[in-house]
Amino acid sequence: MEKPRPVIGPDNAFFWEGCKRRxxxxxxxxxxxxxxxxxxxVCPKCLEYDWEEIVSSGQGIIYSYVIYHFPYHPGxxxxxxxxxxxxxxxxxxxxxxxxxxCDSSALACDLPVEIVxxxxxxIPIPKFRLRKA
Amino acid sequence: xxxxxxIGVGQSAFVRSYPGGIRELAFEGFKEAILDAGIKVSxxxxxxxxxxxxxxxxxxxxxxxxxYLGLNPQPTFYVESLCSSSSMGLRVAxxxxxxxxxxxxxxxxxxxxxxxxxxESQERMGRGADIQWESPFGTMMPAYYAMYAQAHMAKYGTxxxxxxLIRVKAATYGQINEKAVYRKAVTLDMFSDPxxxxxxxxASPLRVGDCCANADGSSCVIVANEEKAKIFSKKPVWILxxxxxxxxxxxxxxxxxxxxxxxxxxxxxxxxxxxITPDKVDVAEVHDCFTIAEMMAYEDLGFAKPGEGxxxxxxxxxxxxxxxxxxVDGGLLxxxxxxxATGGSQIRTIVLQLRGEAGPMQVKDxxxxxxxxxxxxxxxxxxxxxxxx
Ligand SMILES: [Zn+2]
Numbered sequence: 001m002e003k004p005r006p007v008i009g010p011d012n013a014f015f016w017e018g019c020k021r022r023x024x025x026x027x028x029x030x031x032x033x034x035x036x037x038x039x040x041x042v043c044p045k046c047l048e049y050d051w052e053e054i055v056s057s058g059q060g061i062i063y064s065y066v067i068y069h070f071p072y073h074p075g076x077x078x079x080x081x082x083x084x085x086x087x088x089x090x091x092x093x094x095x096x097x098x099x100x101x102c103d104s105s106a107l108a109c110d111l112p113v114e115i116v117x118x119x120x121x122x123i124p125i126p127k128f129r130l131r132k133a
Numbered sequence: 134x135x136x137x138x139x140i141g142v143g144q145s146a147f148v149r150s151y152p153g154g155i156r157e158l159a160f161e162g163f164k165e166a167i168l169d170a171g172i173k174v175s176x177x178x179x180x181x182x183x184x185x186x187x188x189x190x191x192x193x194x195x196x197x198x199x200x201y202l203g204l205n206p207q208p209t210f211y212v213e214s215l216c217s218s219s220s221m222g223l224r225v226a227x228x229x230x231x232x233x234x235x236x237x238x239x240x241x242x243x244x245x246x247x248x249x250x251x252x253e254s255q256e257r258m259g260r261g262a263d264i265q266w267e268s269p270f271g272t273m274m275p276a277y278y279a280m281y282a283q284a285h286m287a288k289y290g291t292x293x294x295x296x297x298l299i300r301v302k303a304a305t306y307g308q309i310n311e312k313a314v315y316r317k318a319v320t321l322d323m324f325s326d327p328x329x330x331x332x333x334x335x336a337s338p339l340r341v342g343d344c345c346a347n348a349d350g351s352s353c354v355i356v357a358n359e360e361k362a363k364i365f366s367k368k369p370v371w372i373l374x375x376x377x378x379x380x381x382x383x384x385x386x387x388x389x390x391x392x393x394x395x396x397x398x399x400x401x402x403x404x405x406x407x408x409i410t411p412d413k414v415d416v417a418e419v420h421d422c423f424t425i426a427e428m429m430a431y432e433d434l435g436f437a438k439p440g441e442g443x444x445x446x447x448x449x450x451x452x453x454x455x456x457x458x459x460x461v462d463g464g465l466l467x468x469x470x471x472x473x474a475t476g477g478s479q480i481r482t483i484v485l486q487l488r489g490e491a492g493p494m495q496v497k498d499x500x501x502x503x504x505x506x507x508x509x510x511x512x513x514x515x516x517x518x519x520x521x522x
Contacts, residue, residue, distance in 0.1 A: 096270055
């Protein structure tokens with residue numbers, strides 16, 4: 001079975017367009033400066049519409065993580081065990097992602113990570129790996 | 134306006150697979166509560182029916198259940214907040230009674246988790262993730278408690294053994310609760326034996342033994358105004374405090390992962406309304422859908438300082454004889470977790486404790502009890518404080 005893929009709509013197309021350019025882009029509110037995530041057509045802090053795009057450096061730290069041993073979606077059966085993590089990006093947003101190319105026993109909260117693009121599907125998906133020293 | 138009381142409580146046995154339908158299941162908790170309250174069905178002036186709809190095959194179950202329980206033509210309606218549905222139902226019932234709109238209200242919680250096949254259940258759990266920002270990464274909601282566990286362990290030095298101690302405690306009381314779905318003992322050795330199913334990893338750091346048991350079950354709480362409570366009940370239990378809060382569904386929108394923000398906010402409201410501090414609580418029921426959830430509850434409810442929950446379980450202070458007994462009915466871990474029925478069952482346990490009718494699980498002479506009931510992974514939080522005269 002195939003893995004679930006991004007569902008692209010008017011509110012989030014800019015994000016996946018960024019991914020196609022291998023860029024992690026976020027919305028910064030033009031009115032109050034809040035960097036919001038996940039994408040929304042309106043700022044949750046000040047309820048204004050206008051925003052500009054900022055490009056993330058792709059650097060962050062692991063806030064917390066889980067090692068999956070059970071395929072909640074059958075598309076991930078082949079990947080077991082795999083790591084789902086919350087990564088705090090330098091630019092502010094906390095994203096949900098996978099940590100790949102790693103020995104899961106080497107993971108810990110607060111370790112630095114960097115972006116790596118998963119090219120398996122039509123749209124590259126932003127994942128992370130431990131930052132090389 | 135007078136006080137609001139609970140005058141009757143009931144629950145079905147929690148079982149792996151209930152043979153009847155949702156009507157029969159709901160009837161079991163309802164009948165026990167009616168008999169407990171010593172009222173007639175016609176004395177109930179409204180009913181609130183609580184469950185999580187993803188397990189229901191029946192559309193608009195409130196009407197179907199009200200008919201079966203003989204609750205026509207009184208009004209009925211459905212309240213849903215995932216696993217905290219029946220605590221939310223109690224909150225609504227309190228308002229209905231306090232406002233004077235109704236004098237006696239039944240809060241009926243039920244869930245027939247076995248109504249759907251395990252394949253359907255898994256498919257629905259998968260749908261529980263945000264298809265846009267979560268599903269592409271192979272994640273789903275319940276496993277997020279593991280994210281909290283990892284953060285709690287990293288920040289405070291809580292260990293896997295501390296979590297296992299909570300499961301051992303739950304099983305101690307599950308064994309003596311004849312309505313529990315899991316009646317067997319659990320030992321620490323099971324968690325350290327790789328051949329034992331309890332030690333099997335599900336979403337690390339959580340293991341099979343850290344997770345609660347799915348169950349079919351129902352619960353019922355009869356809420357009354359002060360006048361009716363004095364007529365019908367020799368031992369009314371008063372609703373002293375209610376707190377309720379929400380958090381972002383999307384976990385990336387949350388700041389705190391070493392506790393549940395909803396529990397802290399709901400507890401603060403409930404303590405304030407009741408005019409008490411956490412040290413006044415004599416017995417508590419907390420939402421231990423996973424062992425880490427009980428650990429965080431100790432801290433979120435103020436029974437321990439943040440990071441010191443582990444000391445409570447290590448020193449057995451949350452056992453029946455301890456400083457603050459928690460989940461001495463087996464909790465969700467052993468008693469079972471039939472989503473919509475869970476909050477009502479927790480309330481029942483505390484009401485029986487305060488009336489001194491909890492049998493082998495009875496705590497010594499409690500005056501004030503607390504119920505902590507969470508929906509989703511810290512999405513909806515309800516805290517209820519109850520007291521006797
Ligand atoms: Zn703004």
